[in-house]
Amino acid sequence: MNFAVLQFPASNCDQDAVHALRDVFGHSARYVWHKETALGDTDAVIVPGGFSYGDYLRCGAIARFSPVMQAVKQFADNGGLVLGICNGFQVLTEAGLLPGALVRNRDLQFHCEHIFLKTVTPDSPFTGKIPAGKSLRIPIAHGEGCYFADESTLVGLKANNQILWQYCSATGDVTESANPNGSLLNIAGICNLRRNVAGLMPHPERACEPLLASDDGRWIFESMIAALEKKTAAKAA
């Protein structure tokens, strides 16, 4: 599969994502600079973490208007898979590709730690391969990861099964104490209505090898790869 990993000025998880995709999963991954206007031959897009454009004005606010994001919007409109990680999640909400917004952590602290994630539904290209009932141990590193959306948006997210991951305890309980940033409904990641665009604050690309203290992040990429392979097989048939 061909992955496109976007690069904005001050992206800093782009190399982690490319390393995971190329060296751990054996797929093709290339960087796409923010000034590019086309994605080329791409099966899926990763919008990586970092501090795009210095996070000036608001996280993701300026990246949203970059030339490459216009190509990403078109790619998503055509049904392409897009995963935003951390700052990438913020960029996707600013771009209107995902509902809601990410605001300052409730304790105003930057959180850099491992947390646990409950996968709410296997029904998405991002969660299909995650073993049922498994709490994923994955790192977070953010100051503005508190998910906010108005009440009607939250109702819609629940009704349409768009909440993919929630912060939970090691035993999988979604509790207030397991919520690192104050996110509403403990939301760590969501997808759009069409289920081809997802974003999450935790960093699965930093948890794909046992050397990195956890390889639970693999399940998310393996889900994407399996969904892409299924799509390719369906096209060929």
Place this chain on the structure above:
Amino acid sequence: MKAKIVITPKKAVVDPQGKTVRSALEQMGHQGIQAVHVGKYLEIELDGADREAARKSLDEACHKFLSNPVIEDYRLEIE
């Protein structure tokens, strides 16, 4: 001409900065502070004299870019 834009968090959004500033003010002995909302202030210097055209253009910029309507309100003044 000059545009002055004040952006504040919506009431429904938790504002931990505002809460922290409020409790600091209380600790300093300032009385009667009900709530503090920490926002942003932008000053934009403009060419030309057509206030209405400037307002229309900047109102759109505020809505699409300078503020995020999901979490923020804005107030635009042109002088």
